Amino acid sequence: MEYILHIVIMLNIYILLVLSANLPVGLANLLSICQAAFYGIGAYFSAYFLLQWNLPFVVVALIVMCLTGLCSLVVSFASVKLKGDYFVLATLAFQMIVFTILYNWTEVTRGPYGISGIPSVKLFGIISLSGIYGYFALTTVLSLIVILLFGNLKKSPFGRVLTAIRSDELTVLSIGRNPARFKNYAFFISAAFSGLAGLLYASYISYIDPTSFTLDESIFILTALFIGGIGNIKGPVFGALVVVVLPEILRFVGLPDAMAANLRQIIYGLILVLLMYFKPQGLMGELKIKN
Amino acid sequence: MLLKIKNITLSFAKGKDSFKILNGLNLDVPKxxxxxxxxxxGAGKTTLFNIISGFQKDFSGEISYCHCGLDPQPPLRLENLRADKISRLGIGRLFQSKGLLPHLTLLDNMKLCSNDTSGEFPFAYLFRNKKLLAIENEKEMKAKNILTQLFGENNKYLGMLNAMGCDFSYGEQRLLSLAGLFMGNYDLLLLDEPTAGVNPVYIENIKDIIRKMVAAGKTVLLIEHNMLFVKDLADIVAYMDDGQIKFTGTPNEIINNQEVKNSYLGIE
Structure with a gap:
């Protein structure tokens, strides 16, 4: 039972991450490959506030989301006006910089040793949320709230402008909207919710180190997004389900451990190639992936 | 004059060579x-539109826009303004060969053309407060009114408000894009080849829509190759060649101009 609950908790965390990635990638047409950097920034800020201040969950969540969002402005202000590959390179650079800082600034992050003993979050400042059942409830409620929030965002006038930006930036400019401003908003929100996922991860696992927030992790989040599909809510949720549950199913196939990890990569690659050919909008997505 | 364009020059450099696209162009657009x-x-017509609407920078010259509301105001200089700011001043544009936004419904396409940006801040719509809902409803009503005025009572587009932009034919998209321009409070409309690729029936519809634009107090600056359309519709025709306005006059004066006949219309 605890094994299944653990999978659901990780699924809920990945739903947050993949939905966050969908906002810039799926709606605003910003192929960002630094989602894991925001996830990591959120996790490390959370570790600091939980270890040093032991603040209530809501307070830590708000602080972490704001700080991670502010960090996103470093990359978004400089790069949202870049197009296509140049934007991807800018986010790649940010991802590498964040990883290098997390890995080498040992006085603060403890570098490769990571930070251990991160306490569980305290709901309302009193009830310490320990144990897998508590995290199952918390992450499930939060992922449902985030699904509703992002659903509302997509249907809102803000979502309308983002969808328009994805289709044609020049037209958006010609009707008096500044696409760069909307892209900054999208990036900020995306980073803030990735930071929230970082908080949940850090407090649930109680140990973090930089290897959880590498470029591979960013690509993994994007893979989930592209498998599920971009532009709507059910696509990213389904994508998260596939990438979290698939490896667990493979465990029961009885493959040798040394082979299982490689096979997983091959399966993801194969799924992506097949999707590009036969279903470019992903399994449940609304929009086709643009070149 | 609503718009005064003075001595616009634009060159593109390619290697060591430099090509003058616009060469001291002057044009007055009456209200x-x-x-x-x-x-x-290649005469530079669309480039001139890009300059007026803020999409093309690095040119020399002056563009003065007299956005006269109720209060008389001094003309505004547009050269250094961003495209979105220029649009908010009241200059709307129909791009060449572009239709509706494909992934938005017809209604959302229309709503997006409105100048009212209320509710476009992230999560502003979260609590669906009465004011924002009222604004959204107003936009919907306005869109329906515009479609009714342009295409008649019970026209088919009223029943297709939730169809995606890409579901309409190209000709319909051009008509509906023009309809969208009524949603914004534009004083000057830049229409880049509105009839290109559109069938004769829709061309008549487009003519009607443009007449209704002027009847609604708007000023229209139009790029067009269809000379019958221009002759029927335009008050003033400006002939552009070598990056300059060579002749300005009534449609008949320009069509009967020998140089225009020889170099543009291909008539001896």
Whole structure:
């Protein structure tokens, strides 16, 4: 039972991450490959506030989301006006910089040793949320709230402008909207919710180190997004389900451990190639992936 | 004059060579009239539109825009303004060969053309407060009214408000894009080849829509190659060649001009 609950908790965390990635990638047409950097920034800020201040969950969540969002402005202000590959390179650079800082600034992050003993979050400042059942409830409620929030965002006038930006930036400019401003908003929100996922991860696992927030992790989040599909809510949720549950199913196939990890990569690659050919909008997505 | 364009020069450099696209161009666009800009391919007509609407920078010259509301105000200089700011001043644009936004419904396409940006801040719509819902409803009503005025009572588009932009034919998309321009409070409309690729029935519809634009107090600056359309519609025609306005006059004066006949219309 605890094994299944653990999978659901990780699924809920990945739903947050993949939905966050969908906002810039799926709606605003910003192929960002630094989602894991925001996830990591959120996790490390959370570790600091939980270890040093032991603040209530809501307070830590708000602080972490704001700080991670502010960090996103470093990359978004400089790069949202870049197009296509140049934007991807800018986010790649940010991802590498964040990883290098997390890995080498040992006085603060403890570098490769990571930070251990991160306490569980305290709901309302009193009830310490320990144990897998508590995290199952918390992450499930939060992922449902985030699904509703992002659903509302997509249907809102803000979502309308983002969808328009994805289709044609020049037209958006010609009707008096500044696409760069909307892209900054999208990036900020995306980073803030990735930071929230970082908080949940850090407090649930109680140990973090930089290897959880590498470029591979960013690509993994994007893979989930592209498998599920971009532009709507059910696509990213389904994508998260596939990438979290698939490896667990493979465990029961009885493959040798040394082979299982490689096979997983091959399966993801194969799924992506097949999707590009036969279903470019992903399994449940609304929009086709643009070149 | 609503718009005064003075001595616009724009060059593109390629290697060591430099090509002058616009060469000291001057043009006055009078308020409440339809001015048609004609000229051969590559004469710089769309580039001029890009300059007016803020998409093309790095040119020299002056563009003064007299956005006269109720209060008389001094003309505004547009050269250094961003495209979105220029649009908010009241200059709308129909791009060449572009239709509706494909992934938005017809209604959302229309709503997006409105100048009212209320509710476009992230999560502003979260609590669906009465004011924002009222604004959204107003936009919907306005869109329906515009469609009714342009295409008649019970026209088919009223029943297709939730169809995606890409579900309409190209000709319909051009008509509906023009309809969208009524949603914004534009004083000057830049229409880049509105009839290109559109069938004769829709061309008549487009003519009606443009007349209704002028009747609604708007000024139209139009790029067009269809000379019958220009002759029927335009008050003033400006002939453009070599990056300059060579002749300006009534449609008949320009069509009967020998140089225009020889170099543009291909008539001896």
């Amino acid at each position: 409440g009239k339809i001015t048609a800009l004609i000229g051969g391919n």
